Amino acid sequence: MATNHLKKNWCNIVRVGFTLSLSVAAAALISSNAIAAASAPAPYYNECAACHIAYPPSMLPAASWSHILVQLNKHFGADASLDSATEKSIAATLIQHAAKSGRMAEVPPQDRITQSQWFNRQHHEISAGVWRRASVKSPSNCVACHANAGKGYFDEDTARIPK
Numbered sequence: 001m002a003t004n005h006l007k008k009n010w011c012n013i014v015r016v017g018f019t020l021s022l023s024v025a026a027a028a029l030i031s032s033n034a035i036a037a038a039s040a041p042a043p044y045y046n047e048c049a050a051c052h053i054a055y056p057p058s059m060l061p062a063a064s065w066s067h068i069l070v071q072l073n074k075h076f077g078a079d080a081s082l083d084s085a086t087e088k089s090i091a092a093t094l095i096q097h098a099a100k101s102g103r104m105a106e107v108p109p110q111d112r113i114t115q116s117q118w119f120n121r122q123h124h125e126i127s128a129g130v131w132r133r134a135s136v137k138s139p140s141n142c143v144a145c146h147a148n149a150g151k152g153y154f155d156e157d158t159a160r161i162p163k
Contacts, residue, residue, distance in 0.1 A: 030055050053143055057097035057099075059113050061106070064098075064107050066095070066097060069087060103116075133163075145160060146159050147160070
């Protein structure tokens, strides 16, 4: 009887340890591939975060980032042209840390994060009216709901949809 109790406790300890190990490994993988604005190279932060958050490069595949960079003169309706050296520096950062596998590695329509399948799966419960709220403005305004988006954190548990 005591042996069964010890065996059950040992199994629970192993299960908890395994779960914690997986959680730590997943967090390390996510954080190693994501560059938050605070730790991004200066050109990436200075140029990209001047108009919007410096999206983690792992949110798009290299093909999307490359396509976006060659069209900076018409960057989603704005002229975001850069000098050659700055563009090369930013390209290196984006390509090095771009999504290489998994759901984020799929090229979304118009290279828009907000039109990717993974984004839509994560936000399927958000109504079109929420995106149009003055406090939200659009799906690309991550910080409206994810207060730590600028640091690369988009945890659903801490997301708060403003009124």
